[in-house]
Amino acid sequence: METKNIMIVGVGGQGSLLASKLLGHLFLSAGYDVKVSEVHGMSQRGGSVVTYVRYGDKVYSPVIERGEADFIVSFELLEAARWLPNLRDGGQIVTNTQQIDPMPVITGQVSYPEGLVEKLRAAGVKVDALDCVGLAREAGSVKAVNIVLLGRLSNYFDMPKEQWLASLEANVPPKFLEMNRKAFFLGREGH
Amino acid sequence: MKELMLGNKAVARGLYEAGVCFISSYPGTPSTEISEEAAKYDEIYCEWAPNEKVAMESAFGASLAGRRSFCAQKHVGLNVAADPLYTMSYTGVNAGMVVAVADDAGMHSSQNEQDSRHHAIAAKVPMLEPSDSREALEFTKLAFELSERFDTPVLLKMCTRVAHSQSVVETGERQVPLKAYEKNIAKYVMMPGNAKKRHPLVEKRMEDLARYAETSPLNRMELCESNDELGIITASTSYQYVREVFGDNVSVLKLGMTNPLPTELIRNFAQKVKRLVVVEELDPIIENHVRTLGIPVSGKDIFPIVGEFSQNLVARLLGQELPVEKELPESIPVRPPVMCSGCPHRGLFYTLRKNNCTVLGDIGCYTLGAVQPLGAIELTLCMGASIGAVHGFNKMLGEEAARKTVAVIGDSTFMHSGMTGLANVAYNQSDSTVIILDNSITGMTGHQQNPTTGFNLRGDPAGKIDLEALCRAMGFKRVRVVDPYDLKQCDSVLKEELAASEPSVIISRRPCALLKYVKHNPPLRVDPDKCIGCKSCMRIGCPSISMKDGKARVDSTQCVGCGVCQQLCPKDAFVSGEGKEA
Numbered sequence: 001m002e003t004k005n006i007m008i009v010g011v012g013g014q015g016s017l018l019a020s021k022l023l024g025h026l027f028l029s030a031g032y033d034v035k036v037s038e039v040h041g042m043s044q045r046g047g048s049v050v051t052y053v054r055y056g057d058k059v060y061s062p063v064i065e066r067g068e069a070d071f072i073v074s075f076e077l078l079e080a081a082r083w084l085p086n087l088r089d090g091g092q093i094v095t096n097t098q099q100i101d102p103m104p105v106i107t108g109q110v111s112y113p114e115g116l117v118e119k120l121r122a123a124g125v126k127v128d129a130l131d132c133v134g135l136a137r138e139a140g141s142v143k144a145v146n147i148v149l150l151g152r153l154s155n156y157f158d159m160p161k162e163q164w165l166a167s168l169e170a171n172v173p174p175k176f177l178e179m180n181r182k183a184f185f186l187g188r189e190g191h
Numbered sequence: 192m193k194e195l196m197l198g199n200k201a202v203a204r205g206l207y208e209a210g211v212c213f214i215s216s217y218p219g220t221p222s223t224e225i226s227e228e229a230a231k232y233d234e235i236y237c238e239w240a241p242n243e244k245v246a247m248e249s250a251f252g253a254s255l256a257g258r259r260s261f262c263a264q265k266h267v268g269l270n271v272a273a274d275p276l277y278t279m280s281y282t283g284v285n286a287g288m289v290v291a292v293a294d295d296a297g298m299h300s301s302q303n304e305q306d307s308r309h310h311a312i313a314a315k316v317p318m319l320e321p322s323d324s325r326e327a328l329e330f331t332k333l334a335f336e337l338s339e340r341f342d343t344p345v346l347l348k349m350c351t352r353v354a355h356s357q358s359v360v361e362t363g364e365r366q367v368p369l370k371a372y373e374k375n376i377a378k379y380v381m382m383p384g385n386a387k388k389r390h391p392l393v394e395k396r397m398e399d400l401a402r403y404a405e406t407s408p409l410n411r412m413e414l415c416e417s418n419d420e421l422g423i424i425t426a427s428t429s430y431q432y433v434r435e436v437f438g439d440n441v442s443v444l445k446l447g448m449t450n451p452l453p454t455e456l457i458r459n460f461a462q463k464v465k466r467l468v469v470v471e472e473l474d475p476i477i478e479n480h481v482r483t484l485g486i487p488v489s490g491k492d493i494f495p496i497v498g499e500f501s502q503n504l505v506a507r508l509l510g511q512e513l514p515v516e517k518e519l520p521e522s523i524p525v526r527p528p529v530m531c532s533g534c535p536h537r538g539l540f541y542t543l544r545k546n547n548c549t550v551l552g553d554i555g556c557y558t559l560g561a562v563q564p565l566g567a568i569e570l571t572l573c574m575g576a577s578i579g580a581v582h583g584f585n586k587m588l589g590e591e592a593a594r595k596t597v598a599v600i601g602d603s604t605f606m607h608s609g610m611t612g613l614a615n616v617a618y619n620q621s622d623s624t625v626i627i628l629d630n631s632i633t634g635m636t637g638h639q640q641n642p643t644t645g646f647n648l649r650g651d652p653a654g655k656i657d658l659e660a661l662c663r664a665m666g667f668k669r670v671r672v673v674d675p676y677d678l679k680q681c682d683s684v685l686k687e688e689l690a691a692s693e694p695s696v697i698i699s700r701r702p703c704a705l706l707k708y709v710k711h712n713p714p715l716r717v718d719p720d721k722c723i724g725c726k727s728c729m730r731i732g733c734p735s736i737s738m739k740d741g742k743a744r745v746d747s748t749q750c751v752g753c754g755v756c757q758q759l760c761p762k763d764a765f766v767s768g769e770g771k772e773a
Contacts, residue, residue, distance in 0.1 A: 012528065024195045024357055034195055035323075036357040039299065045556065046734055047528035061435040062323075062356035062428070065503040067514025082523045085516040102526035106737045107564055107729060110524045119519055142748070 001032075003056035005064045006153075009083045010075030011100050012049045018171065019073065019146040020051040026167040027055035030159060037062035048079060048102075071156065073149055076100050077129075081116050084125065093125060094153050096132035096145060128152060135190050139183035147172075147180045151187025161188070196360045198353040201324035202263075202291060203228035204360065205331025209287070210367030211235055211261050213253035215246040217607065218636040219265030220300040221354040222293035226263055227639075230648050234365065239639055239648045242574070242607040243268035247275045247290065251344075254288040255379070257370035259335055263291040266307045267573065271608065277314045279344045281389040282379050286370045287338035289331065293349040296472045297499030300635070302554065302571065304497070306473035311346050311450035315393050317400050318346040318450040319409060320427045324358040330447060333409070339368075341396055341403075348449070350472070351499070352428040401451040409447030412460055415440055421509075422464025424457065424477055424488075428500070429470045435502040436511055452480045461486045468493065468509070472500050530559045532735040533704035533711065533751035535630055538675040539599075540567040541731050541755070542682050546689070548595050551584065553577040553609070555601040556634040556703075564732045574604055578612030582621045593622040594689050600625070603633035603641040606656065616694050617665040624688045624695050627658060628675075631702040638706065662696045669695035676701060678758045704751055712752025713767055717743045721764035728756040728765070 006023060008016045017038065024036045032055040039049050052064040066085045074080035074095035087093065097117070105112045113119070117129045130152060136144040147168065154164045165181065172180045196204065202225045206214065214237040216226040230237035240246035243264040253260035264272060269292045276290065292310070295301040311318035319334050321327040327349070334345040377385050404410060418440055425433050426446040433443060444460040446452065461467050461481075469478040469490035478490030493508050494500070506513055530537050540560040543550050544567045552558060552568035553576060561568035570580055577598035585593040600609045605627050616623050633639040640646045645655035662670045669691055673684050681699070688695040702709050714735075724741040735750040736743055743764065745756075757765040 011526065013531075028193075028195050028359070033359060034357070036195065037352065038197075038355050038357075045528035045559065046526075046531060048526040059358070060431040061502045062352050062358070062431065063501055065501050065514075067503075067516040078523060078526070081519055082526075085518050087517060089515050089517075101734075101737050102524050103529050103562070103732065103734065104524045106734065107732070108738060112524065113521055119521070123517060123519060125517065 001056050003054055003059050005069045005088075006053040006071045006073060007064050007069045007083060007086055008051040008053065008073045008075075009079040010049055011079065012046045014075045015143060015146050016049065016051050016075060019150055020053050022150060022167050022171045023053045025170055026159070026164060027053075029167065030163065032056060033059045035059045035062045048082060050083065071153065073153055075132075075145060075149065077116050078102070078112065080127075081113065081120065084120065087125065091126070092156060093120065093127045094149060094156075095127065095129050096149060097129050098131075098133050098145075130187070130190060132187065135186040136183055139186050140179040141176075144180055144183035147183040148187035148190075151184035154184070154188055192362050193359055194362065195357045196324045196328075197224060197228075197357050198321070198324045198327045198349060198355065199224035200228040201327040201360050202331050202347065202349070203232075204362055205328040206261055207232045207235065208328070208363050208365050209332045209335040210259055210365060211335070212258035212367070213250060213260040214238070214262065215240045215249040216263040217241070217243045217246050217268060218633055218639040219268045219293070220636055221295060221351045222263045222265045222268070222291060222349065223636045223639065224354070225291055226648065229261075237648050239641060241642055243272040244274060247272040250288060250290075251275060251279055251284075254284045254286045255372060257286050257372050259287045259368070261289050261291070263293070265301065266292055266294045266305050267301065267303065268292070269307055269310055271574065273310060273314070276310070276316070276344065278381050280314045280316050280393055281381055281386055283342035284338055284344060285372065286368070287335035288344045289334040289338060289347055290344055291347045291349060293351070293354050294473070295351050297351065299351050302573065304473060306476065307346070307348055308449055308476045309474070311348075312476070315397055316343050316346055316450070317341065317448060318348050319447055320348045320449050321353055321447070322427050322430045322445070323353065324356070324360045326447065327353060328360050328362070330409070341400055343396060346450075348427070350428055397451055401454065404448050404451055404453040405455050407448055410453055410456055411445050411447075412456070413443045413445060414463065415442045418442065419464050421466050421468065422460060423468050423470055424460065424481065425470040426477065427472065429472055429505075432500055432502045432505045433470055436506045436509070446477065449477065452477060454484060457481055457484060458486065470494060470500070470505060527562065528559060529562065529732065529734050530556065531704055532733060532749045533753040535675045535699070535701035535704065536560060536628055537565070537731050537733065538678055538755045539626070539628065539681055539699045540565045542678060542685055543567045543597065543599075545682070546595070546685060548597050548689075549592070551577045551580045551596065551598050553598070553600040553604050554635075555604055555628075557599060557601060557628050560599070562732070564730055568599070575600070575608030575612050578609050578616060578625055581623045581625065582612065582616050582619065585621045585623050590622065590692070597624045597626050597689070599628055601634070602627060602629040602631065602643045602658070603639070605658075606642045610661070613662065613696070614665055617667060620694065622692055622694060624697065626697045626699055629658060629698050629700040631700075632706060634703050634705075638703070658698055667694060667696050669693060670698070671695070672698045672700055674701055675699045676753055676755060678755065704753070712754070714745060714747040714750035715752055715754070715757065715765045715767055716745050716747065716770065718764050718766050718770065721762045723762055725761065727759045727761060730759065731755060
């Protein structure tokens with residue numbers, strides 16, 4: 001199988017590490033070669049952060065370049081737009097509709113672009129946008145945004161949902177499992 | 192067992208399996224997790240040292256004692272530890288000793304992108320370079336064998352992409368070879384008479400290692416029978432990019448040992464291909480070696496010295512097809528890193544900016560004090576440089592400069608190499624004000640303990656250095672402590688210490704707002720009836736505060752109620768508790 005590429009993008013501190021850990025576990029247990037690349041250090045402090053997940057028969061590079069991502073999973077709307085050049089032709093964006101103002105917007109130098117989902121769609125990009133914060137809250141914790149997103153992402157894969165749930169179970173503490181299962185299904189089936 | 196493992200964790204696993212007993216390191220991105228992951232093995236003694244030089248010397252002591260030892264640092268950390276390294280090359284080791292150094296091409300979290308291979312060449316020690324987690328684990332183990340076989344410290348060179356990428360590894364069992372300490376003055380006491388006898392042994396060792404490089408499994412030829420047009424020599428993460436672009440359709444000489452480099456192996460490879468290209472990040476070290484052999488080669492005539500490589504860069508520069516990409520017509524606002532909500536550095540930097548201070552900075556999260564709207568820091572060089580620099584600056588520009596110039600340095604950076612600078616201020620008596628930003632942790636690298644926190648790497652109680660007593664012992668009569676959340680106190684103490692015509696230290700003390708034990712106040716909100724939209728609160732660059740429809744607004748999911756904005760508001764519009772919001 002040709003290597004598949006998933007980018008997880010967001011703002012430093014949003015908790016994308018668990019999402020990449022879970023995906024890594026999922027694809028490894030499905031028998032694929034996997035590479036996951038993270039960002040640590042200075043760029044984490046509220047900056048734009050990105051994690052790469054790649055899987056296939058044999059994966060070489062740990063990074064995903066412009067025009068290569070099959071999926072961009074975004075924790076924040078502006079970040080989905082920022083990383084658009086990395087999406088391959090015909091690739092899919094799955095994004096949280098939450099907006100977090102970056103410092104140049106906060107200080108009033110520039111404004112947060114409006115109608116990004118519509119603009120992305122107008123550019124011919126497939127966008128699946130949902131209010132993950134609202135759904136995570138419904139599941140029991142705003143911290144479950146990552147699992148809501150993964151639930152949504154799972155719709156685009158042939159793998160049975162049991163496999164996703166097994167990876168969920170292997171990567172979250174037992175006391176939060178039920179809440180995270182709920183978050184997963186709210187993402188998978190929610191609107 | 193097969194598992195997905197971070198490159199740094201794979202090194203830690205290799206240390207465990209190689210029977211390492213002692214680790215001493217100073218944190219530095221992208222090397223930090225090696226020591227943190229190794230500390231999870233009860234069998235390994237693991238510590239944070241005050242700096243890389245002390246760490247390396249401690250690891251050397253452990254090797255001398257007959258136990259396999261290790262230290263890790265980022266590229267610039269090896270500059271600090273270069274002194275012991277260059278002479279350990281002469282003494283050699285007792286039990287195996289490996290030194291990891293993590294380069295940061297692309298400067299994800301560094302102040303320069305120097306190439307650590309120069310240190311291996313200059314110190315005359317072997318260097319291994321893994322290209323993924325599996326190799327990180329295997330090379331770590333092999334490095335200890337080479338260390339003992341060739342009687343030398345061995346450098347293990349990581350880079351950001353190998354250190355911070357997860358790939359599949361196979362783990363093994365731990366085996367612990369122990370050696371006895373034996374007194375050997377001729378080998379270990381490097382006074383001239385002994386060192387003169389050791390240097391020829393170093394040169395001989397490099398020759399032996401160069402011979403080993405010819406047949407070592409670390410260096411391998413991967414020949415493509417159907418294509419003799421192009422041959423690529425590469426190492427580290429660049430190997431992965433080359434394979435990503437060409438798959439199996441190109442011949443590759445993959446070097447896992449980049450010092451010393453093989454000669455016959457390269458000649459042999461060059462004969463098999465019509466065009467030879469070296470793909471290496473940063474400086475042309477392999478390329479220059481190939482040139483000295485008189486072999487025509489391309490390298491930095493095609494590839495940049497600056498920045499990180501990627502598969503698209505390799506594809507583009509070697510004439511391969513690139514994927515198509517889309518872009519939105521409008522520009523996307525940048526999202527630079529910022530000081531966190533409730534960061535204790537914010538109040539202090541606001542005060543420095545308000546007093547129009549010239550701020551000579553240092554290495555840590557607080558470097559973000561240079562970013563607008565605070566824009567307070569005017570120098571960042573290396574660990575500890577703020578204090579040396581303020582001394583020289585004030586000595587030359589005199590009293591007028593001393594009335595407004597300060598050094599700012601974090602607690603961990605101060606312990607690393609600020610103390611010696613402070614000793615110089617005390618000794619040579621410049622009228623300097625040094626501000627220690629004591630947030631009770633090493634913040635930038637992700638919360639590591641240090642000698643001022645009272646805890647060790649494992650989080651257990653440890654020695655705790657008293658900063659005030661230390662400064663007084665150096666001869667500072669003026670040592671003040673302020674709470675950076677209290678702007679009035681910060682302002683008055685800063686003014687007094689700048690006015691004083693003798694050296695002084697201000698300790699700005701409050702724990703990092705991200706520390707788990709720190710209790711936060713409830714988030715504040717803006718009372719829209721009181722807010723006049725004057726933007727006084729916008730001068731501190733707090734990510735929780737923004738303007739909406741002419742009024743300030745607080746993001747309650749981010750605000751930790753530090754209250755700094757409350758002290759700036761002329762109308763007391765920042766309030767706590769429930770109520771309507773702007």
